Amino acid sequence: MDANGLFEQIKKKRSYLCIGLDTDYSRIPRILMDKEYPLYEFNKQIIDQTHDLVVAYKPNLAFYESMGAAGWVNLELTVQYIREQYPDIYLIADAKRGDIGNTSKMYARAFFQHMDFDAITVAPYMGEDSVKPFLEFENKWIILLALTSNPGSEDFQMTELKGSNSKLFQTVLSTTSQWGNPDNMMYVVGATQASMLDEVRKLVPNHFLLVPGIGAQGGSLADVSRAGLNERGGLLVNSSRAIIFADPTDQFARVARVKATEVQAEMEQLLIEKRIISAK
């Protein structure tokens, strides 16, 4: 899927919601815990209830890896299920990988070939040759950390650089945007930093932004959207716990649909306000 394909999905679904599958074993309903593939069973129900409201799903690798190889089996089954049942979904591996060239190439194989993800999140610290191997895969994306939503984003990302009026995250944006194009690169920009989105948009007006931090992490959807949406959509907003763990009982998937519908409805209004879609 290229940027245009993503934009078509946004218009069709009247949504730019990404649901984060941060599927924490300790928080799934007891009834699922004894299943052979508990995380997969949980995800399947969430996906069946929400697929028409979202453009993307984003499994967070840590929650699968905490169960080791068995967790990876649950992840592989989830990816396979989405690919078979809902082929239009944009699928993001939230893995925060990145290493020297020959190693990044192996990570790319893991997520783009062994599993059929569309995109992977990558940390920029190791520079160009750690990023480029991911860009060699056709129709696959890299989503680079620029400005994250956590308190620690102050430590290095906001550091001011010598000889420019630029902070590190701004240099990351301006430098790395030369390595790919808006059809294969996207940026993570935290929703707790809505005021910084204008700064980000100056540097990467055409790139999609992936915004975490709505919901449990506390950013405002309206603020983020007004600053982040561009004429080609250009925005995916993620919500994880606030949707998938809204209800702790075996009604979790039905309640997740209610929560996702609320977010989708607000997104629809914001897309209309921005004249990206028309009112029905």
Added chain:
Amino acid sequence: MDANGLFEQIKKKRSYLCIGLDTDYSRIPRILMDKEYPLYEFNKQIIDQTHDLVVAYKPNLAFYESMGAAGWVNLELTVQYIREQYPDIYLIADAKRGDIGNTSKMYARAFFQHMDFDAITVAPYMGEDSVKPFLEFENKWIILLALTSNPGSEDFQMTELKGSNSKLFQTVLSTTSQWGNPDNMMYVVGATQASMLDEVRKLVPNHFLLVPGIGAQGGSLADVSRAGLNERGGLLVNSSRAIIFADPTDQFARVARVKATEVQAEMEQLLIEKRIISAK
């Protein structure tokens, strides 16, 4: 294992060698490819032939993940084998993880609880709350990327910061060294940057450094060791491909031992030169 335990191992083995288990399926001998656990079978032979020459092994996660869940099974078997057969080995997950707090905690569980690694490599870009969850596990270490051995280390790590005479990697060292201590934090410093090791030692005189880039990536062991060794050892030098893939036939493990012995012998001389151990 704490820093003192590592130092004891260095003195006992007269070595500070870490062998990187970058076990690339496409490079293992054909005879192993059809086994049920090919990466594990390869690793087991390497380990049996080299365990007395090394202080540490460092599986590189990407090579296991490129085979998905099955690759993780090979990794889990490798970790289990080392723990059972050679309990004194220091075991590093070269995973380059790091995410917001609740996610880093799940990664820590994956590598410190589900598997019994001693240490995990972590990227610093997301700051303090992405690093601290790893430090909450007793006797476990974080190995933070400071200055890497690849060309892309120039892109951001070497960037000069405003209001100080400091490059980003130097600020990463001085800032993060306050978050832990020399018993639970170590730094990755690339061997291709031997000239920078003096700079690194000014900022973190007491921390262990993990130096990749010897061998296939081309750094000089003597230069790195003279600049990096401190009176408590303070150095692990990694070699991966130059040892494990020195021979492509079913004699690979025997040849790996020859190569590892060469490196160990040079290290022994350097430890004697530095008066860390006595000549025999």
